[in-house]
Amino acid sequence: MSAEVIYGKDLATQIRQEMKEEVASLSKEGIHPKLVVIIVGEDPASQSYVKGKQRASENIGMESDLLELSADTSQEKLLETIEQLNSDSAVHGILVQLPLPDQIDEQKVIEAIDPKKDVDGFHPINVGKLMTGQETFYPCTPYGILVMLKRANVTIEGKHVVVVGRSNLVGKPVGQLLLNENATVTYCHSRTKNMKELTQQADILIVAVGKPHMITGEDIAEGAVVIDVGVNRVDGKLTGDVDFESASEKASYITPVPKGVGPMTITMLLHNTIKAAKWIHNR
Numbered sequence: 001m002s003a004e005v006i007y008g009k010d011l012a013t014q015i016r017q018e019m020k021e022e023v024a025s026l027s028k029e030g031i032h033p034k035l036v037v038i039i040v041g042e043d044p045a046s047q048s049y050v051k052g053k054q055r056a057s058e059n060i061g062m063e064s065d066l067l068e069l070s071a072d073t074s075q076e077k078l079l080e081t082i083e084q085l086n087s088d089s090a091v092h093g094i095l096v097q098l099p100l101p102d103q104i105d106e107q108k109v110i111e112a113i114d115p116k117k118d119v120d121g122f123h124p125i126n127v128g129k130l131m132t133g134q135e136t137f138y139p140c141t142p143y144g145i146l147v148m149l150k151r152a153n154v155t156i157e158g159k160h161v162v163v164v165g166r167s168n169l170v171g172k173p174v175g176q177l178l179l180n181e182n183a184t185v186t187y188c189h190s191r192t193k194n195m196k197e198l199t200q201q202a203d204i205l206i207v208a209v210g211k212p213h214m215i216t217g218e219d220i221a222e223g224a225v226v227i228d229v230g231v232n233r234v235d236g237k238l239t240g241d242v243d244f245e246s247a248s249e250k251a252s253y254i255t256p257v258p259k260g261v262g263p264m265t266i267t268m269l270l271h272n273t274i275k276a277a278k279w280i281h282n283r
């Protein structure tokens with residue numbers, strides 16, 4: 001079998017066009033969705049992601065600010081900045097780019113963001129809502145994966161989903177989101193034994209680890225759907241956690257890196273910001 005490639009990039013372009021129209025129509029009613037991204041320090045990868053987020057917001061006519069804080073910013077200063085944005089009614093979404101420098105407690109920062117402006121969906125209140133199946137902001141990467149699967153007409157209900165990786169950012173929430181869609185979910189992580197036996201049983205395999213090409217054609221079943229979340233820079237080029245060449249010979253659907261999950265992550269961030277603005281205005 002030769003896999004059909006799910007290009008998140010093309011889907012993202014399509015969805016962003018729809019969002020552009022929505023932003024324009026909200027604007028006529030005096031609602032101007034606005035996102036603020038905070039970045040602490042000068043990590044080049046983080047800089048590149050936040051630039052992408054800025055560009056995407058501007059392209060759909062959404063207001064977006066970037067606050068660049070120096071690498072030695074104190075936790076107190078960052079919390080103060082978040083507090084100001086929480087009370088600024090023109091701001092609907094707040095995203096603090098992770099990871100943060102060592103002097104800052106990531107969990108404290110996440111908990112400082114008003115849950116109604118938490119467009120990453122990382123606040124414990126929103127995590128709890130996702131877990132209990134309530135309407136909330138879904139974390140952008142998991143939500144993007146769900147939308148990709150749905151638009152490719154992949155059935156989720158009753159399927160065995162194997163998630164490799166259990167971070168709070170990606171692995172755990174993507175499993176929860178697909179459990180809510182009635183999948184049967186298995187998580188693998190660094191202490192998992194016989195991982196290959198598990199990945200080979202997956203109808204849908206989601207890989208979010210950060211190790212280039214750790215999953216190959218050998219690790220998957222014939223006809224599996226393979227979602228590659230990994231973004232690794234190898235010799236200056238982006239590559240995923242999945243060896244695309246060998247995996248695409250066996251998979252039924254596969255996502256590439258780049259142009260796969262990444263552009264969908266940004267798209268869902270914009271979606272969540274529009275949702276935040278609509279909620280505040282009871283729309």
Ligand SMILES: NC(=O)C1=CN([C@@H]2O[C@H](COP(=O)(O)OP(=O)(O)OC[C@H]3O[C@@H](n4cnc5c(N)ncnc54)[C@H](OP(=O)(O)O)[C@@H]3O)[C@@H](O)[C@H]2O)C=CC1
Pocket residue numbers: 141164165166167168169170171188189190191192208209210211229230231232261262263265
């Ligand atoms: N495309 C996109 O939009 C996004 C892409 N990413 C990318 O996705 C990848 C994962 O990100 P993130 O979840 O934040 O990463 P983390 O480093 O937070 O988590 C990595 C996970 O992989 C597990 N792991 C590590 N080694 C192995 C192994 N040998 N076998 C099985 N599991 C292993 C870890 O297990 P344990 O818990 O036991 O340590 C951990 O749960 C990265 O490449 C990142 O750049 C991230 C966010 C968005």
Ligand SMILES: Nc1nc(=O)c2c([nH]1)NC[C@@H]1CN(c3ccc(C(=O)N[C@@H](CCC(=O)O)C(=O)O)cc3)C=[N+]21
Pocket residue numbers: 048049052095096097098099120140141231238257258259260261262263265266
């Ligand atoms: N608070 C927070 N929220 C995040 O959502 C968050 C974060 N911190 N920290 C880092 C990770 C990583 N992440 C990506 C987003 C887009 C691409 C993306 O668009 N990638 C393009 C390529 C971009 C390029 O060329 O550099 C692609 O895969 O095609 C990748 C990775 C969001 N993250």
